[in-house]
Amino acid sequence: MNNSQPIGFFDSGIGGTSIWREVHQLLPKENSIYLADSKNAPYGEKPVDEIIALSKKNTEKLLEMGCKIIVVACNTATTNAVKYLRANYEVPIIGIEPAIKPAALSSQTKTIGILATKGTLSSELFSKTSELYSKNINIIEVIGTGLVQLIEEGEQNSPEMDVMLRTLLKPMLTAQIDYLVLGCSHYPYLLPKLKEILPQSITIIDSGEAVARQTKIILEKSNLLNKSNLKPVHKFYSNADHKVLARLINAKKNNLEVSYLDF
Numbered sequence: 001m002n003n004s005q006p007i008g009f010f011d012s013g014i015g016g017t018s019i020w021r022e023v024h025q026l027l028p029k030e031n032s033i034y035l036a037d038s039k040n041a042p043y044g045e046k047p048v049d050e051i052i053a054l055s056k057k058n059t060e061k062l063l064e065m066g067c068k069i070i071v072v073a074c075n076t077a078t079t080n081a082v083k084y085l086r087a088n089y090e091v092p093i094i095g096i097e098p099a100i101k102p103a104a105l106s107s108q109t110k111t112i113g114i115l116a117t118k119g120t121l122s123s124e125l126f127s128k129t130s131e132l133y134s135k136n137i138n139i140i141e142v143i144g145t146g147l148v149q150l151i152e153e154g155e156q157n158s159p160e161m162d163v164m165l166r167t168l169l170k171p172m173l174t175a176q177i178d179y180l181v182l183g184c185s186h187y188p189y190l191l192p193k194l195k196e197i198l199p200q201s202i203t204i205i206d207s208g209e210a211v212a213r214q215t216k217i218i219l220e221k222s223n224l225l226n227k228s229n230l231k232p233v234h235k236f237y238s239n240a241d242h243k244v245l246a247r248l249i250n251a252k253k254n255n256l257e258v259s260y261l262d263f
Helices: 017-026 047-066 075-088 099-104 126-134 147-152 159-174 187-196 208-223 244-249
Strands: 009-012 030-034 069-074 111-116 138-143 179-183 203-205 233-238 258-261
Touching: 009 017, 009 187, 009 208, 017 030, 017 208, 047 069, 047 075, 047 203, 069 075, 069 208, 075 126, 099 111, 099 126, 099 179, 099 203, 111 159, 138 159, 147 159, 147 187, 159 187, 179 187, 187 203, 233 244, 244 258
Parallel strands: 009 030, 009 069, 030 233, 111 138, 111 179, 179 203, 233 258
Antiparallel strands: none
């Protein structure tokens, strides 16, 4: 293992690039490889054993490509598979969970909303985290059915998305939440739409910054921070239509390499 090896990221598709952005912003010298498993998106509707098998496949591909640390940039994969990954692989594994704690501690109305996939909300890890911080807090959980598929199709700003979001958010607005926790790495791409729909009194939070900070801490502890002054190399791969991924990260403008890869 050497310091210049890349940070590996994987997600059930293109949404985890929201996590990649946060990590890249905090650690601009680091090289990176991103795998968008869009062929198998969304993970949120799949059984646990299949989520673990897909996470194993992605992890092994990133290790084969020489990654020094792996960021599971997917809430569903983290909540269902991170325990298995940490038990079976020697490289550091960073997970991502819904930011329930800061929302619960900061809420004035004592009512918060969590928008996440079925796979995340039904997981054992989510249940434990939720129980830990939900004393005296009313948590309105909503499964974001259909959201990931639309984002994967590049339709995050479509009229269909607008209708879908308004329907999903209605019970949260009725319950008078003051914090909305985004429990899927795809959902930060819905921020413009969410801000249109929700009143300004509702604070929207996700886990991206926390994941970036944790990645930096682990790299420092492992003495794996990249000290090189060479221009970092970022490679993005999708096993479906890589053009949607390229558009989302503005690959041409940002000079980012995006390719199709069968994995």
